[in-house]
Amino acid sequence: MKSSGQSISPQVVKRLPRYYRYLEDMLAEGLVRTSSKELSAKSGLTASQIRQDLNCFGGFGQQGYGYNIAQLHNEIGKILALDKKNKTILIGAGNLGRAVAAHMDFAKKGFVLIGIFDKNEAASGQLVNGIPIRHISGLDDFCLENKPVIAVLCVPKERARELTENLIRLGIKGFWNFTHFDIGNQFPQIAVENVHLSDSLMTLCYKLDRLGDKK
Amino acid sequence: MKSSGQSISPQVVKRLPRYYRYLEDMLAEGLVRTSSKELSAKSGLTASQIRQDLNCFGGFGQQGYGYNIAQLHNEIGKILALDKKNKTILIGAGNLGRAVAAHMDFAKKGFVLIGIFDKNEAASGQLVNGIPIRHISGLDDFCLENKPVIAVLCVPKERARELTENLIRLGIKGFWNFTHFDIGNQFPQIAVENVHLSDSLMTLCYKLDRLGDKK
DNA sequence: TAGATTGTTAATCGATTAACAATC
DNA sequence: TAGATTGTTAATCGATTAACAATC
Numbered sequence: 001m002k003s004s005g006q007s008i009s010p011q012v013v014k015r016l017p018r019y020y021r022y023l024e025d026m027l028a029e030g031l032v033r034t035s036s037k038e039l040s041a042k043s044g045l046t047a048s049q050i051r052q053d054l055n056c057f058g059g060f061g062q063q064g065y066g067y068n069i070a071q072l073h074n075e076i077g078k079i080l081a082l083d084k085k086n087k088t089i090l091i092g093a094g095n096l097g098r099a100v101a102a103h104m105d106f107a108k109k110g111f112v113l114i115g116i117f118d119k120n121e122a123a124s125g126q127l128v129n130g131i132p133i134r135h136i137s138g139l140d141d142f143c144l145e146n147k148p149v150i151a152v153l154c155v156p157k158e159r160a161r162e163l164t165e166n167l168i169r170l171g172i173k174g175f176w177n178f179t180h181f182d183i184g185n186q187f188p189q190i191a192v193e194n195v196h197l198s199d200s201l202m203t204l205c206y207k208l209d210r211l212g213d214k215k
Numbered sequence: 216m217k218s219s220g221q222s223i224s225p226q227v228v229k230r231l232p233r234y235y236r237y238l239e240d241m242l243a244e245g246l247v248r249t250s251s252k253e254l255s256a257k258s259g260l261t262a263s264q265i266r267q268d269l270n271c272f273g274g275f276g277q278q279g280y281g282y283n284i285a286q287l288h289n290e291i292g293k294i295l296a297l298d299k300k301n302k303t304i305l306i307g308a309g310n311l312g313r314a315v316a317a318h319m320d321f322a323k324k325g326f327v328l329i330g331i332f333d334k335n336e337a338a339s340g341q342l343v344n345g346i347p348i349r350h351i352s353g354l355d356d357f358c359l360e361n362k363p364v365i366a367v368l369c370v371p372k373e374r375a376r377e378l379t380e381n382l383i384r385l386g387i388k389g390f391w392n393f394t395h396f397d398i399g400n401q402f403p404q405i406a407v408e409n410v411h412l413s414d415s416l417m418t419l420c421y422k423l424d425r426l427g428d429k430k
Numbered sequence: 431t432a433g434a435t436t437g438t439t440a441a442t443c444g445a446t447t448a449a450c451a452a453t454c
Numbered sequence: 455t456a457g458a459t460t461g462t463t464a465a466t467c468g469a470t471t472a473a474c475a476a477t478c
Binding site: 007013014016017018020021043044079080081082084086094095096098099100102103104105106109110111149150173174176180182184185186189190191192193195196197198199200201202203204205206207208209210211213 | 222228229231232233235236258259294295296297299301309310311313314315317318319320321324325326364365388389391395397399400401404405406407408410411412413414415416417418419420421422423424425426428
């Protein structure tokens with residue numbers, strides 16, 4: 001892998017999971033080698049861009065041959081740090097929170113879900129994916145004791161800001177944010193992925209409305 | 216509004232829902248006017264970019280004054296076409312599908328959810344958000360009769376491709392895609408928003424791993 | 431060796447930022 | 455009028471694409 005010198009463009013980083021996914025598929029199909037041309041056909045990206053992207057991290061291919069699928073898959077996994085076991089808590093066990101807790105395979109993506117919290121007393125003790133829902137009042141103690149580094153936020157917008165600030169104080173370093181509140185760069189040294197489902201839906205509405213225009 | 220001439224850059228479109236959200240907040244706070252400078256402070260985007268973005272659609276501001284919040288909110292709503300009532304069906308009533316059906320306020324984003332489908336016989340008849348789950352075998356007839364234009368896909372990856380092709384044949388024009396399968400540009404004249412939750416999670420893993428690097 | 435495909439540099443394209451005249 | 459802030463053009467920056475020599 002290249003010396004971790006100049007930082008990688010965000011655009012490139014966003015494409016890495018996609019490459020990883022395609023390679024996984026090919027691996028499942030029992031294929032052994034691929035090329036930027038083949039990946040281009042699969043993804044719609046240009047072969048040039050794919051080679052450019054991969055070369056940010058090192059020369060994983062071989063002239064005249066292409067890329068070994070298993071090796072490249074493994075390398076991208078390492079780049080994404082998917083072998084990590086980042087301790088993760090989820091706050092807000094409503095519809096969405098429970099679905100995320102139950103649906104996501106955290107373990108395969110570098111995370112371990114170790115706690116679920118909700119403000120609703122009635123939910124306390126219920127199991128989601130084998131993990132008990134705890135009352136939010138126990139959050140601080142839990143964090144001091146278990147030192148999670150990632151929080152998944154599935155709470156209503158109103159509570160998001162205060163909760164975020166509190167969690168940072170408790171040592172949380174990264175947020176997977178499903179709330180309507182933007183966790184922006186007001187907090188330095190924190191990693192954030194905002195998942196704004198309603199923004200996505202509104203964008204779809206726009207695209208649909210303009211479908212006729214293009215061409 | 217400007218003549219719908221040259222098409223708008225995708226980057227600009229993605230920012231519109233954000234502006235809409237900020238304006239909604241300000242409206243709720245009872246504020247009347249704002250400026251690109253104020254929106255800049257709120258969003259972290261530059262004032263210049265905000266003015267540039269809004270001007271793709273028309274001159275909604277006034278020199279020396281700024282923007283009227285209610286008016287701008289309304290204009291962006293029209294641009295996004297949120298007043299539409301696009302008939303929508305959701306396929307796959309597992310954890311995630313149910314949460315999406317129950318959690319999203321489709322009506323406020325230009326959609327009406329008119330049907331939910333699942334292959335599991337046992338789920339048939341259950342209500343999610345007041346809408347009964349139907350067996351997938353009735354999908355074709357339902358579409359012919361009710362003519363939905365949007366499909367929300369929450370099925371396993373394996374079934375995504377075939378289902379997508381079938382739905383296009385049935386007249387679906389837009390997809391909100393939660394599956395692992397990329398609905399790409401292999402289908403022209405279709406609007407797509409891919410929501411790849413696991414890609415987002417992997418990206419977070421990467422960012423967390425590199426937190427120390429940046430200064 | 432001949433054919434293929436990478437790694438990498440240079441050219442192009444698009445998006446963001448800066449600057450400022452117009453004007454409320 | 456003086457002050458503020460837009461709309462818009464020009465300059466900068468970053469990302470994508472094209473091209474090709476290196477080499478397996």
